[in-house]
Amino acid sequence: MPGNPLPDAEQLLKALIEQMRPAVGPETGLIGIHTGGVWVAERLHQALALRVPLATLDVSFYRDDYESRGLRRDVKRSEIPFEVEGRDLILVDDVLYTGRTIRAALNEVFDYGRPGRVQLAALVDRGGRQLPIAAQFLGATVQLKSGQSIELERDAAGRLRLVLREGGK
Amino acid sequence: MWLNPSNPQLNRAGELHHLLTLEGLPAEILRQILDTAKSFVGAKVKKVPLLRGRAVFNLFFEPSTRTRTTFEIAAKRLSADVINLAIATSSQTKGESLLDTVDNLSAMHADMFVVRHSESGAPHFIARHVAPDIHVINAGDGRHAHPTQGLLDMYTIRHYKKEFSGLRVAIVGDILHSRVARSQIHALTTLGCPEIRVIAPKTLLPAHVEQLGVHVHHDMRQGLKDVDVVMMLRLQSERMQGALLPSAEEFYKYYGLTEQKLAAAKPDAIVLHPGPMNRGVEIDSSVADGRQSVILPQVTFGIAIRMAVMSILAGTKAK
Numbered sequence: 001m002p003g004n005p006l007p008d009a010e011q012l013l014k015a016l017i018e019q020m021r022p023a024v025g026p027e028t029g030l031i032g033i034h035t036g037g038v039w040v041a042e043r044l045h046q047a048l049a050l051r052v053p054l055a056t057l058d059v060s061f062y063r064d065d066y067e068s069r070g071l072r073r074d075v076k077r078s079e080i081p082f083e084v085e086g087r088d089l090i091l092v093d094d095v096l097y098t099g100r101t102i103r104a105a106l107n108e109v110f111d112y113g114r115p116g117r118v119q120l121a122a123l124v125d126r127g128g129r130q131l132p133i134a135a136q137f138l139g140a141t142v143q144l145k146s147g148q149s150i151e152l153e154r155d156a157a158g159r160l161r162l163v164l165r166e167g168g169k
Numbered sequence: 170m171w172l173n174p175s176n177p178q179l180n181r182a183g184e185l186h187h188l189l190t191l192e193g194l195p196a197e198i199l200r201q202i203l204d205t206a207k208s209f210v211g212a213k214v215k216k217v218p219l220l221r222g223r224a225v226f227n228l229f230f231e232p233s234t235r236t237r238t239t240f241e242i243a244a245k246r247l248s249a250d251v252i253n254l255a256i257a258t259s260s261q262t263k264g265e266s267l268l269d270t271v272d273n274l275s276a277m278h279a280d281m282f283v284v285r286h287s288e289s290g291a292p293h294f295i296a297r298h299v300a301p302d303i304h305v306i307n308a309g310d311g312r313h314a315h316p317t318q319g320l321l322d323m324y325t326i327r328h329y330k331k332e333f334s335g336l337r338v339a340i341v342g343d344i345l346h347s348r349v350a351r352s353q354i355h356a357l358t359t360l361g362c363p364e365i366r367v368i369a370p371k372t373l374l375p376a377h378v379e380q381l382g383v384h385v386h387h388d389m390r391q392g393l394k395d396v397d398v399v400m401m402l403r404l405q406s407e408r409m410q411g412a413l414l415p416s417a418e419e420f421y422k423y424y425g426l427t428e429q430k431l432a433a434a435k436p437d438a439i440v441l442h443p444g445p446m447n448r449g450v451e452i453d454s455s456v457a458d459g460r461q462s463v464i465l466p467q468v469t470f471g472i473a474i475r476m477a478v479m480s481i482l483a484g485t486k487a488k
Contacts, residue, residue: 058208061217061247061480070184070484071219073201077208111214 006150009160012123012139013040017047019137020090020121024048029089029115031055033105034076036094036152039160040123044092055080057091059104084113090137094152096122099133124162126150172487177296184485187296187305188478190314191355199359203324205477209246210470219480220249223280227253228270229308230286235444236308236318239468240283243475249281271295279303281483289313289348301487306478312346317478318443319352321471323360325463326398328470329439333357339366339392339434340383342402342424342451343373345413349443350402354381368392370424372413389424393433401426401442404451417450427453431461439463 024030029052032041038056045054058076060066091105102120109115121137126144142150149165173179178187178194185198225244227237237253244251256270265273271282281304284292289311296305309315330336338357344350344367357365358381367378368386379385386392393399404420414420426440440456442464448454457464 060208061219066219066484070486071205071480073204075205075208077210077212078214080213107218108214111216 006142006162006164007124007140009123009139009152009162013043013047013160016040016121016123016137016139017044020044020048023119023137024050024090025088026051027087028052029055029080029082029084029087031057031080031089031091031105031109033091033093033101034058036123037092039152039154040094040121041092043160044121052087053081055082057105057108059101059108062104062108064100064104078108080109080112084109084115086114086116089115089118090121091118092121094123095150096120096125096133096135096138097128097149099129099131102133103131123152123160124150172297177293180485180488182488185481186485186487187292187307188316188482189292189296189305189307191316191319191352191359192314194355194359196359196361199320199323199356202320202474202477202481203327205481206320206324206470206473209473209476216246216248218248220244220247220280220483223249223483224278225249225251225281225283225479226274226279227251227283227308228256228274228285229254230256230267230284230291231309232257233285233309235468236285239471240306240308240317240475243472243479244281244283246472247476247479249479252279267291267294268298271298275299275303281306281479283308285309287311304482304485306482309348311348313348313351315348315352315443317471317475318349319356320478321467321474322349322353322400322441322443323356324470324474325441325467326439328466329463330397333360333362336362336398337364337366337396338362338398338400339368339386339396340400340402341368341389341392341426343404344369344378344402345373345375346405347402350400353400354383358382366392366396368424370414370420389426389430390433393430396434397438399426399431399434399438399440401440401446401452403443403445404447406447417447421450425449425451425453426456428455428459431456437461441467444468 030041030045032038057078060072060075119136122135123139125141147167151163153161176193178189180186229237241251283306285308291310292305292307340350365383367383440462
């Protein structure tokens with residue numbers, strides 16, 4: 001791809017780690033949203049040396065576009081290996097866009113219990129919000145032309161990279 | 170017609186719109202169902218909001234407690250409203266035709282019909298008749314098919330044995346009358362199982378069963394030799410009335426799965442049974458409750474499979 005206009009995901013990750021470091025405590029629970037959000041969350045979890053095990057969420061059964069788009073093909077099992085009740089949580093996603101994924105994630109998390117507080121970390125915010133949702137921890141904001149979308153990729157060595165897709169959602 | 174002309178359970182985009190039989194379903198769709206089911210197995214939160222506001226009608230023209238219950242639990246765990254109708258005791262006895270029943274329930278805004286019927290093909294008949302936004306699941310029709318049972322058996326095998334590619338599988342008992350056996354054979358073949366054996370007396374085998382690609386055995390010890398998976402079938406007592414079998418005792422002697430007969434299989438072979446079991450007829454209690462039995466996990470996986478099928482179907486549009 002000629003001249004990737006997108007920021008370097010590894011740099012964004014570093015920025016995110018530094019933002020989050022003062023905000024996390026020994027009981028903070030990190031929840032990655034499949035698929036890209038889990039990759040980001042795995043890296044954050046390791047870098048921040050969190051004690052509470054990492055949770056992963058697949059929000060397919062809570063999405064509001066099921067009616068129009070059906071069930072995604074590669075649904076994963078959600079795993080929250082800690083008590084949600086009363087805990088400080090940070091949801092982690094790769095690209096923040098309409099906010100609908102985060103809405104679905106909040107609904108799913110609340111089926112596990114009533115958290116003390118929920119915050120949001122995202123690698124990039126591409127604008128276009130349709131719900132009143134904002135990230136407390138953010139790598140960068142990017143401007144996209146209509147018809148473009150961003151995806152996170154992970155190579156064999158585990159390095160993250162943002163790629164631009166034309167004619168996306 | 171919105172359905173795919175070559176396979177009426179798929180829409181024109183090749184997506185699963187009804188589940189009527191495993192025959193002719195591509196491996197990709199079978200794997201999609203098994204993978205989706207996996208996300209439900211062991212989930213901490215049992216209930217998800219996916220089908221909230223949808224109405225699932227269990228239409229059971231033939232009695233079945235277990236299958237109906239697992240469909241009901243599956244639908245409820247997806248937050249659907251479930252209406253159970255045991256039709257043999259209701260309008261059919263008053264002379265209402267099958268399609269009249271279906272039309273009336275459709276007018277009550279049904280979104281999905283789960284159909285069990287003693288006539289082969291009844292779910293197909295209903296699927297061809299209903300409006301494009303209604304989905305039909307075959308929960309067992311005559312001697313024809315029982316696709317969700319076949320799928321949960323495949324799930325069970327994959328859970329314990331990981332791959333189908335190196336497996337030797339034996340299906341034992343009343344193959345002739347068994348819709349379960351037919352669904353199992355189709356699914357195993359599609360998923361790449363290299364050796365399927367059927368073990369039964371001649372009177373309980375369909376004519377030309379070899380054409381399904383299976384190896385026929387009449388002797389348990391030969392048939393079970395070195396198999397990885399033993400799939401027992403239920404011997405329906407009504408079959409004993411005719412001339413097909415001399416007695417339950419004699420069937421047990423030759424085809425009942427005992428520890429001695431199971432010893433011919435691989436030491437880590439698993440034993441499946443679709444239930445309800447006739448202990449002391451097709452299976453001995455020591456095997457049914459033994460270390461190789463995976464009969465109770467099958468029931469648990471059955472709920473996940475039915476949840477997966479409903480989630481996939483209800484999200485498929487007519488196109």
